[in-house]
């Protein structure tokens with residue numbers, strides 16, 4: 001779990017604000033839900049035999065003996081909240097959330113125990129048009145942040161529950177015959193969650209899969225048609241993708257469309273964003289059958305990627321435009337001037353020198369502050385109703401501006 005220090009928080013704010021403004025442009029609405037839920041919610045949704053539920057959840061008993069879990073992901077929470085407040089009854093919803101998730105994993109670059117996701121969920125629409133919309137949305141986020149050249153979209157269809165079941169049986173039958181060549185995790189998954197074997201990072205296991213049955217051959221007609229139409233929509237929209245027939249998601253509730261944005265810039269933690277369709281989940285959690293599709297984007301990995309490819313705009317660490325230097329007995333006047341400027345120029349970022357100090361000392365602080373300009377107010381200036389303006393980053397002579405003109409002067413400056 002990481003601390004986020006001021007220099008880095010500026011990067012995060014830039015990334016978060018860019019994403020939020022894009023979500024607004026697609027008219028998605030924010031939903032907020034608690035950071036913990038009853039453990040049962042995650043077991044019932046994500047699935048008992050998944051990595052998350054088997055070994056990654058932070059679960060504890062509260063003082064009443066209730067079992068609670070820090071949310072490892074947001075989709076189940078989002079569905080729970082929507083159901084509780086009747087948001088899904090006979091209506092569509094386009095929602096997003098952003099915040100911390102918790103998984104007890106082995107920490108490494110791009111993998112943490114508290115990490116952050118932006119999640120997008122669309123409810124009540126069953127056609128591939130909404131799949132395409134959220135893919136376009138995710139593509140725009142990556143594009144407008146400057147990551148487009150470094151990510152690839154992979155898509156797949158994992159069919160409906162019946163087609164997955166017949167595929168699972170065929171896959172298990174095939175792999176049983178080579179069980180001793182499977183890695184340890186995959187051997188275990190053979191009986192618990194065989195489709196996750198497709199996702200194995202072991203080269204030997206991947207080699208075994210080359211001759212294994214492929215999911216596509218078992219896919220139901222509706223899923224096939226849905227996938228074909230999605231590809232047509234993506235082609236028409238100019239979104240490039242690769243079909244990856246081994247792409248499965250680590251959570252049980254997905255069906256039909258599954259997708260990931262992957263990068264080769266972050267080592268093993270290559271998935272920046274993952275999602276898909278989960279038409280069965282709402283009903284599984286006690287609601288009425290409601291088609292749904294969504295994704296989760298990992299913000300740490302996104303920030304790492306943007307840093308890696310130098311896509312963070314310059315100037316992001318500039319925190320102030322103006323530093324107000326106040327020398328002598330002028331504290332009242334300095335505070336007044338600072339507030340006046342904040343009233344009149346709302347986008348102005350101003351640091352008022354606090355804690356005293358002589359002229360030289362305050363100018364040093366002004367220089368360190370990232371401000372472009374120092375305003376200088378001393379007893380003499382107050383007397384004459386003027387303010388001195390010193391340019392900190394460019395070679396320009398100091399100017400004396402009448403107090404009545406200072407707002408106009410600064411408005412032109414920032």
Ligand code: ATP
Pocket residue numbers: 073103105110111112113114115116117249250269270271272273274275296297298299300301
């Ligand atoms: P992985 O295969 O890398 O473990 P996942 O399939 O478990 O990922 P999801 O549950 O689909 O991931 O979560 C969506 C996104 O959240 C991931 O694509 C990734 O960007 C991010 N993410 C997941 N787990 C972590 C983590 N422990 N630390 C940082 N980011 C994470």
Ligand code: MG
Pocket residue numbers: 051250
């Ligand atoms: Mg994981």
